[in-house]
Amino acid sequence: MIKLIKSIPFHVKSAGKSVIRHLALTISSSSAVMVTLLLMSLFLLIAGNIGAFTKNIEEGLGILAEIDDSVSEQADLDALQQEIEALPHVEAVSFSSKDEQLDRFISNQDKSAQSLYEAYRGEGNPLHAAFDVSVDDGKNLETVQKALEKMDGRIVKADFGGTTTSDLVDGLSTVRIAGGALTLVLSCLAIFLISNTIKTTIYSRSHEIAIMRNVGATNGFIKMPFMIEGMIIGLIGAIIPMLITFFGYRYLYGVTGGKVLSSAMFTLQPIYPFVLQVCGLLLLAGIVVGLVGSFLAVTKYLRWKR
Template sequence: MSKFLRTLPVHFRRAFYNIKRNFASTLSSAFAVMITSTLISVFLICAFNVDSFAQRIEDTIRIAVRIEDNADKDKIKTELEDMKYVYEVNYSSKEEQLEDFINSDQGGEKYRMFEDDNPMYATYFVDISDPNQFESVATAADKLEGVKDTSYGGTASRDIVNIFNNVRIGGAALVGALSLLAIFLISNTIKININNRKDEIGIMRNVGASNWFIKIPFLIEGMLIGVIGSIIPILATIFGYGFLYSYAGGQFFTSILKLYAPAPFVYQISLVLLGVGIVVGLLGSLLSVNKYLKWKR
């Protein structure tokens, strides 16, 4: 370990020298990483915000269980609370339901005529822990004695949840595919660099240099290419997302779809981009170097 630390400055000098000597190929690799990292940044920002949108929408969806006037409300509440996936049950009286209609944009003051003969039903609003179980919980609640009916938005609510789930899965798959693409691009670039230096590597092997002594500068070079390629995407993420957040007023069309606040969100994304650049550069270099050095002494 101490020997490795002593030789590390030498490896860094060789890596910087190689980058300088092969500036054109280094620049093309860094550009490939930059494009890939930019796309990863965009999709990470979208994926995290879509995830936030989905959670907010899921939090606003509740099952409304309307109760018959002569029903045993306490018994129904207990039965609802005992159901699987149910974590909260809130009661709203007939009077509160009517008042909500009076104060809403749907009816307004015209509903005051029903104050003496209230047609509303007392309602339990049920929150569940798994958005995919709305239908099963609503169906079970509808079968309880004293329940008039249940509603939760039906297929529309389910479709919204499914769409956001698919977006999250698709975003994760795309980020993975882009990372593999970046590894492939850097691997090919390092392979070209190694091929250009095959005589140098041959001389080093002939004088007794170990495989790791030969590999390390190339690995450092790959990581440096990853870092260089990540700089512009990181700056674009920090300043671009901050501008977008201010321009949109912190939301996407509606207050339900609130965007992540820039800090510390953009810095977390930036760290991810830097880490991706380093890891992708390291893996790309490692694959190329290992393949080249497989031949026996």
């Protein structure tokens, strides 16, 4: 271990010389990594924001459970609320009176029509008191809704938006998963590209490797400079994607005001720390794929020449 640590400066120096000596291969490989990481950055940004959209939508979703008018005593309301709170996947339950339901209904109407509904206040209010039910996950909305509808005689109707809302949540989740899978595929592609570039470098230095083996160099000693070289290539390839990601996202956030479609539900992830996390992942991805790609290439070559 001590010998390995002492030899690191030598390996770094050798890798640096190799990068400069084979500048054309370095630029070619770094360019391939750069394009791959740019695509990876795009999907990371999309996946991260879709995750935020999904969370905002799910937090904004709830079930409106309308209470039958026969349940009017406070003791009965408290008992019904406790029963709903005990249902699986229910996070919170809040009571809303008939007047509050009417206020909510009126506020959602056009200003020109709001005055028309004022006549329904008091005893003429046709709406029901209700419980606003929050669930732990948007996927459980339908399950909780069915449980509420089974409370015959006490719950008149339980509504959350129906299959359209469920399909929206499921669709966003699918896109998020697909983005993660595509990011993984792009990582594998970057490893393949770097592996092939390092392999070309190894073939051009086969005579040097043969001499190192003849003087007793171990496989680990031979691999080290190539692995460091791969990390340098990955690092160089990550610089431009990081800059484009940081300044590009900051510009997009400023232009849109942090909102898509001017909706609070579709709010972009804040610049900090989100964009810094993405840049950190790009840097890490560049170094890791460079390391893994070079390790695979040199290990395969040494196995062939054993």
